[in-house]
Amino acid sequence: MTTELTANGKPFVHHHGAHCETAVTSALFGNQGLDVSEPMIFGIGSGIFFGYLPMVKLVHLQVTAFRNKPGSVFRKAAKRLGANFVIKTYRDPQKGMDELRQVLKAGHIVGLATNLYWLPYVSERHRHNFGGHNIIVLRETEAGFRISDPTFDHPMDCSADGLERARFVPGPMNPRGFMYYTKSVQPHPDLRQACIKGMKNSCGLMLRIPLPIFGVRGMRFLAKKIIKSPDKLGFQEACRSLAGTVRWVEETGTGGAGFRYMYAAFMQEAAELFGSDELARLSRDMTAIGDTWREFSVTAARIIKQRDKEAETFAKAGGLILKCADREEAFFKELQKVVKKLEA
Amino acid sequence: MEYDKIFNELFDADGLRKGYYKLDGQGKYVLDTNPTLGEAVVNGLMLTELRTHLEESRKAVHAGLKSPLFYYMELRQFDLPTLAKSAGIASFRVKRHLRPEIFAKLKPSVLERYAKVLMVTQQELKTVPDI
Known part of the structure; x- marks a missing residue:
C-alpha cells in the first residue's frame, strides 16, 4: 500500500486488488470518500458471469468469459450506488488524450480501459493482446502519466505515447479510449438495496439467458466440447485449446476461479451486512465451487504436462466443469430464494 | 516440459505480483500474492509457445x-x-x-x-x- 498524490494535491492510497475493473471502481469511489471494498463492488455490479464465445477468437483461441463484459461492472455499481459518473469513448486518439488531460487537471482521477500488450511497464509474462485491462491515471508528470494499476502492488510511470497506443490499439479489440470517472458519489448510499439488486441481476444472468453459450448452460456446452476435443482436434491441438480455457480460468482478470472466490468474499460481507446465516452458508458453497474450478485447472495442467495419462483425461476435465455447472445452478437457485427474504 | 519453471523464473525477475482472494485460517477472505499451480503451468505453456512460434518464424524468414x-x-x-x-x-x-x-x-x-x-x-x- 503506497500513498500518491493526485493532480490537485489530494492523497490517493494505492490498494492492491485481485481484478482490474472492480479494484479501479473501488478506488474511484474511495477517492471520493465512499469506502466500498473490491468484492462488494463485484457483487453490486453483478460481475459474476459465464460465457463461452466460440465465435470470438483471440489469437486463434475461443473466449471464455467468467465475468460480465468490460465496463459493465463500473456502470452497474455506480448506478446502484447513486454516483454521478461519466463514461466516454473516442474515435480520435488526439481528442481522447486531450480530454484525459483536461479531466486530470480538473482534479479527478480517471479509469481507463487499455490493451495489456501495449502498456510499457508490463513484463513479458503478462503480455497478451487483451483490450480490456483497467487502470487509473492519477496525474500527468513530465515524462508521461503516473498510473495506479491495481493488479500490481505499486504505482507505475507510463509514457504518454505508450498510454495513447494502449488506449487506441487498432483492430477488433480496440478499447477506443474507454474512459470513466465519478463526478460525485453519495457519501451514505443504500448498500443493502444495492446488494439485493446486484444479487438478483446475477441470478438472472446465470440462469435465465435463453442462449446455450451463457450462464450455466454455457458451462455445459463448454464441458461437452472439451470432452469431445481430443477426438475432434487431435491431442496436441486439444491441449492448446484446453490451455486457452485454463488461461481464462486462472489468469485473465483474476481468473474464473478467482472470480468465484471473490463472489464468496462478497457473500461473506453481505452476510455481515444483513446479519444473515443463509448468505454465510452460500458463501461457503461458492468457495467450494471455486475449489472445483481450481481442481479443473489442476487436472488440465496435468493433462498438458502429460503426467499420469490414465487418470487425467479430457473426460475428467469436462466432468469437473459439468460438476461446476450443477453446483452453480443450485447455488443461484438457492440465492434467488434467499434474496427474496432479504429486506432492504 | 517444465512449464512452471519458466514461469517462476520470470516471476522472480519482474516483481509484478498479482493479487488473489484466499481464505485465511479464520475463514475470512484476504488478499494473497502467491500464484496457483494452474496459472504457472498455463502461463509457462503460453510463453513457451509464443517464443517457439517467434523463433520458428525468424528461421522461416531467414530461409526465405x-x-x-x-x-x-x-x-x-x-x-x-x-x-x-x-x-x-x-x-x-x-x-x-x-x-x-x-x-x-x-x-x-x-x-x-x-x-x-x-x-x-x-x-x-x-x-x-x-x-
Whole structure:
C-alpha cells in the first residue's frame, strides 16, 4: 500500500486488488470518500458471469468469459450506488488524450480501459493482446502519466505515447479510449438495496439467458466440447485449446476461479451486512465451487504436462466443469430464494 | 516440459505480483500474492509457445519462406485478420505480403502502414534480427 498524490494535491492510497475493473471502481469511489471494498463492488455490479464465445477468437483461441463484459461492472455499481459518473469513448486518439488531460487537471482521477500488450511497464509474462485491462491515471508528470494499476502492488510511470497506443490499439479489440470517472458519489448510499439488486441481476444472468453459450448452460456446452476435443482436434491441438480455457480460468482478470472466490468474499460481507446465516452458508458453497474450478485447472495442467495419462483425461476435465455447472445452478437457485427474504 | 519453471523464473525477475482472494485460517477472505499451480503451468505453456512460434518464424524468414512481416506479426501477437483490420489492408493482400518475393516489391506507403501498426520503423520491417 503506497500513498500518491493526485493532480490537485489530494492523497490517493494505492490498494492492491485481485481484478482490474472492480479494484479501479473501488478506488474511484474511495477517492471520493465512499469506502466500498473490491468484492462488494463485484457483487453490486453483478460481475459474476459465464460465457463461452466460440465465435470470438483471440489469437486463434475461443473466449471464455467468467465475468460480465468490460465496463459493465463500473456502470452497474455506480448506478446502484447513486454516483454521478461519466463514461466516454473516442474515435480520435488526439481528442481522447486531450480530454484525459483536461479531466486530470480538473482534479479527478480517471479509469481507463487499455490493451495489456501495449502498456510499457508490463513484463513479458503478462503480455497478451487483451483490450480490456483497467487502470487509473492519477496525474500527468513530465515524462508521461503516473498510473495506479491495481493488479500490481505499486504505482507505475507510463509514457504518454505508450498510454495513447494502449488506449487506441487498432483492430477488433480496440478499447477506443474507454474512459470513466465519478463526478460525485453519495457519501451514505443504500448498500443493502444495492446488494439485493446486484444479487438478483446475477441470478438472472446465470440462469435465465435463453442462449446455450451463457450462464450455466454455457458451462455445459463448454464441458461437452472439451470432452469431445481430443477426438475432434487431435491431442496436441486439444491441449492448446484446453490451455486457452485454463488461461481464462486462472489468469485473465483474476481468473474464473478467482472470480468465484471473490463472489464468496462478497457473500461473506453481505452476510455481515444483513446479519444473515443463509448468505454465510452460500458463501461457503461458492468457495467450494471455486475449489472445483481450481481442481479443473489442476487436472488440465496435468493433462498438458502429460503426467499420469490414465487418470487425467479430457473426460475428467469436462466432468469437473459439468460438476461446476450443477453446483452453480443450485447455488443461484438457492440465492434467488434467499434474496427474496432479504429486506432492504 | 517444465512449464512452471519458466514461469517462476520470470516471476522472480519482474516483481509484478498479482493479487488473489484466499481464505485465511479464520475463514475470512484476504488478499494473497502467491500464484496457483494452474496459472504457472498455463502461463509457462503460453510463453513457451509464443517464443517457439517467434523463433520458428525468424528461421522461416531467414530461409526465405516468409517475409519479415510474418515475424513482426508474430512478435506483436497479431493473427492475420487482426493485422489486416489494424492496418486497413484486405486480408488476402496481407496474406500475399507474407510471401518474401511480393513483400520485396511493396511501395513505401504500404510499408508505412504496416510499420505504424506494428510499432517498428520501415528499416526494421525489412529485416529480422539475427541471433
